[in-house]
Amino acid sequence: MNRLEPLRKVVDDALDKMDGVIALRKTSGLVAPYLFRDKEELDELTISPKYPTPAILRLIQTAHPEAKLGIVCRGCEERGLIEMAKRNQIDLERIRVIGLACTAEEAEECRCAKPYPSVLIDTHVGVRTEPVVNKLTEELRQKDMAERLEFWRSQFDKCIKCYGCRNACPQCFCPECTLENDLWVDAGKVPPPFPTFYLIRAMHTAGKCVGCRECELACPAHIPLTTLYTLIREEVGEMFGYEPGVDLEAQPPLVLPMEVES
């Protein structure tokens, strides 16, 4: 179904109240995130492919804390915003979230468990579709230890240390990154050390990753990163009952004490 027209209308309305709306723009056949300010620009509004817009919202908000901004968000992007808000990276008071549902094809491609936003939004474009079962994580669970090691080693051998995964991730907002510290990762060596580089990143996603797949989409070597991070997310969910990106009030589990009767 056509989502672009309804979206254009919603963004048009939003521009009356907001200083700008972050969405995707197509010029000269290329798509990139854009801060729409004038309604004339909306001719170039587009929907896909998706981009890590929450990270961009953070950058703009940091530079202009008083600005009232709108942002078009898919389900995963909204989840990203929630986790970022918990960590004081964005100010939810000054933003309006315009919800965009993903199509069934888009959900299938992302193996998405919730392909629509529902928590922060006040408007919604598109029809909500069913969650998709993640077959890739299942495949990985079926492998034995030796197969898994072989799989990941061959995948990570392709890594060129571009930091694309880190740059695209909405949850990677640290001013200086551990992965660029030569105490943990030798400078000037490619591929970066196994397993430290990859598993440090993986550990950092625990309790934060919302499965938006931007890391995977950014990776020039097509390493199936989200599969690993999804497995971790499921593990954290089982251990602590914590689902990232769902509840603004839920605090990150790894830093809290356990509820234990002494």
Place this chain on the structure above:
Amino acid sequence: MYEPKIVAYACTYCSYPGADLAGTSRIKYSPNVNIIRVLCSGRVSPELILRTFREGADGVLVLGCHFGDCHFINGNHRTAKRIPVLKGILEFSGIEPERLRLEWVSASEGERFAHLVDEFTETIRQLPSIKQVIR
């Protein structure tokens, strides 16, 4: 069979004195373990553990105080959460999660420490050398 190399991170107020007690009591235990003291087991980060494997440790032991006994109230709670998640990550990546073990040892458990070290060394000895993983 090779001789595994194991690094143990022990907390100052419970597990390190526990290990010390094993020593003063002249209890024999596997010499494969090297103990590094930290103030609280909460200090042990996943980065440190992964680097320890990278440097050639076949096994890593993280030792802290029993629940309720942590000198720093509940620093060990965070350790208790962090380590299982890291073990899960190792397992998903094809690295044997048994290489990383978290145990609570109190200041009076000298014998238990020695027993634990022997048991862990044996577990690690059955696994291939870490050099095959980190290449």
Place this chain on the structure above:
Amino acid sequence: MVSVGQHENIEILSYSEVEEVSGFVGNFKVRVRKKARYVDEELCTGCGLCQEKCPAKGISSEFEAGMGTRKAIYIPFPQAVPRVPVIDTENCIWFQRGRCGACQKLCPRGAVDFEQEDEIVELEVGTIIVATGFDLFDCSRTTQYGYGRCDNVLDSMQFERLAHASGPTGGRIVLKDGREPEAVAILHCIGSRDENYNRYCSRVCCMYSLKLAHLIKDATKAQVYQFYIDMRAFGKGYEEFYERLQKEGVVFIRGKAAEVVPHDGRLLVKAEDANLGRLVQIPVDMVVLSAGLEPRHDAAEVAHIFGLSRSADGFFLEKHPKLAPVETASDGVFIAGTCQGPKDIPDTVAQAGAAAVVALAMMDKGKVTLEPFIAQVDEERCSGCGECVLACPYKAIELVEGKAQVSETLCKGCGTCVGHCLPKAITLPHFTDEQLVAEMQGALMELEVA
């Protein structure tokens, strides 16, 4: 104890419990619950009239170790300081059935107050000394000796009361039926040196057992048989006392008693006489069990409140067994007496003096030297995510203008925040990542053996 009660710098909070301790050395806040005793301490003169007239009698007296009785309103023992009674509401007719109130009617000072409530007292102190004592081993656990089943099997505390001039029999050592015993057996190491109960030696029992034997010899014509494993007479004059008792005709049998059974109206003690290498069965009229010392039943909670560790035997753990016997892992909290481990009166007094002096020296200095383990934030690396704020067990970190800030007084240097911080913006001096990695690399280094 009376001079303690009268000292202007000492405030006794009796019938009270510490509920919570917070803060740190030099600045502890202690919350104490003064339980309601239903008698106003300010008004009471300790005349004892209430106790005399109380109709609720026959209640087993804790102080008499069950050998004697008390009333529902009672002063725990004659030398109690403060000399103010307490009402045992479980047995008081007023509290149970709403009748009587004799004590209130008769008290010449009107000190009895049935409406009295628990009072919470908040204390601010610089140092704390924990001297909470021990519990006597419960001999009913060692069922083979007939304690609680057979008449005339007593534990040491009960015998003390029996032999005491102010005790239930006025100091007459008698059997349950009032006769004087012709033979008494004293069994050492009940609950001590025993892998079924406590592995450790309770240190005081050999000497107190000798004392009890001496009391028996002094007060009666009974034959005394003493069953021991080793005679631990380690102190000043102790060995000489042991020799004296041998001369007084006490029969010492080296062999822990195996069993006590009723026999022909008497009690039969079965043991192996290890010196002679044969089994013996000795008929006696009374058996005294030299019960060992154990940590108090609430030691775990008390340890938790004061931040103390416990050793394997359950007693509070000292900082160092030789070099710091009264200090603990918690700065400013000291331990003294049997709560730290079994010991006799001379040693307890010495340790109490030690704890007092160490506490005093600390307070006299006026300043506390802190360990340099205080977390530090590199603001350039900090993203203000606030996860360290949640990770800190002491709530020592807060976000100030979007960056983490560590309180130097609250931070104890555990490093939990450091272990968690994703960009490593927070570090712990003397336990930095560089230092730990260097130690670890050294530990894993391949050494060339010449």
